[in-house]
Amino acid sequence: MSTRSLVDRPDDFAGQQVHVIYAVPRDGADQQFDVTSKIPYSLAAANNWLQGQIGRKVKFDTFQGDLDITFVQLPRTDAEYASGYKTYQIQLDLNRLQVVGKNLLAFYDGPGTPAACGESSIPSGPFDRQFSIVYRDGCWSNPAPTPTSTPNYSDFIAIHEIFHAFGANHTPQITSAQTLQISQQEYFFLACDLMYIRQENLCTTGKYLDPLGRFYYNPAGFADSRVNAYYSPFLTPPPAK
DSSP states (O other): OOOOOOOOOSSSSOOEEEEEEEEOOTSSOOOOGGGSSSSHHHHHHHHHHHHHHHSSBBOOOOOTEEEEEEEEOOSOOHHHTTTSSSHHHHHHHHHHSSSEEEEHHHEEEEEEEEEEEEEEEESSSSOOOOEEEEETTTTTTOSSSSTTTTOOOOHHHHHHHHHHHHOOOOOOOOOOOHHSOOOHHHHHHHHHHHTTOOOOOOOTTOSSSSSOOOOOOOTTOOOSSSSOOOOTBOOOOOOOO
């Protein structure tokens, strides 16, 4: 693993990429997740899953071959962040970092909001800089033990939030009537989609990424104006046809 850095280090490659931050509130315990294997292994496991789904990976910022993680001791306590819209308040402080042309993915070493293990800004048009956050307490508690492990719920949180930053919304909820009308395979395609919420315990067959190209990722495009994450410059190029 790399040594601790308080700044965004020189890039291994040019272009848009996702820069990772390990953020600790002023009153939080620094568990040094930026210099251990936990964050890199978790993201590697999720990225390997993504490659298996679409033949592409998220372009994470690296320095000399290792994931480039910036450590930030935040200026406010967790209670101070929780007194307002927590994610937005953390984002305000992290936006002071001199990180240009990159999306930010922050691992916050503290509790999440009452309704979310992570949150993200969602672009309405151009793929400009976006912010995603993963909350450790109660959520990111069991990351993959190796880069090649099968990702679990903890690992999918980051990729879920990153795809929000690419423009993907949550997929539609399954109604009681639908469960009687669709096949078992169709049900699991819906319930186990990366961007579906509240059904992760049912996904014994694993997660999917918009397998039928209906909601947020379609190489052929969409007929309407929804954002298509297929065109995100933060993903490696599509596989050659």
